[in-house]
Amino acid sequence: MVVDRHTIALISIAGSSLDVLGALYLAYDLLGGEHGPLRTLTRFVTYGTLFGTGYGLALGPIFGLTSGLAHGLTLGWEYSRASRNEPKPEFWLDAIMSAIRGCGFGLGAAYLFGPLFGVTFGCLSTAGQMVAYRVGIRPTVNYKPATRPRMTRFIWLAVANRTIGYTVTGYLSSVLAQQSHAIAVGLRAGLAIGIVTAIVGPCTPLVEWTADHVPEKRMGVVGIGLILIGFTLQSVQYWAVLLNVNVR
Secondary structure, three states: OEEOHHHHHHHHHHHHHHHHHHHHHHOOOOOOHHHOOHHHHHHHHHHHHHHHHHHHHHHOHHHHHHHHHHHHHHHHHHHHHHHOOOOOOOHHHHHHHHHHHHHHHHHHHHHHHOHHHHHHHHHHHHHHHHHHHHOOOOOOOOOOOOOOOOOOHHHHHHHHHHHHHHHHHHHHHHHHOOOOOHHHHHHHHHHHHHHHHHHHHHHHHHHHHHHHHOOHHHHHHHHHHHHHHHHHHHOHHHHHHHOOOEEO
């Protein structure tokens, strides 16, 4: 049995990250309790995991990692603002959120299809999201936490918008990068992003309700669970040595 050393390193990094995250949950009271940063962190982790898993299954683990981090960071911040009834962000904040998600898409696309494709895809994605924000299409529209997933007309609109928009974006990026099968690449990108939006979108009301209503004691349980999972992942490198697994 042969295991790539980069895989072992990635597993260990994930384990260390979960240990840190678990420690933060255990320190819930020290970090401000209900009004501290952990509610936002919960959103960041949840949205990052949902979108990262979806995009990873559709377009590969690297694309899932970069886009998951970007979506987790931006959506966690935006939904936290909405939960506190803060006013709609100004243009430059919308631009920053769009650019972060665009960079996530661009980096993942560059890994799959080359640097020129990735830069073009990221720039077009950023511009498209900024236009969507200006016309009122943003994740926090009709913000309403609920105890179960809910599909709305707005989510269907978002699915259609992203499917068509990213199909065109993928096609144009392929043409500018002088790649063959531009139509196929565009359809792959558009359908993948549209399907993930259709699956994750209805879950956002449940995520929001959970983030604001998780009991303090359960935060501690979650923290212990994350630490145990992190410890298990970090031990993989040692089990590989103990079992004489060939690492290359």
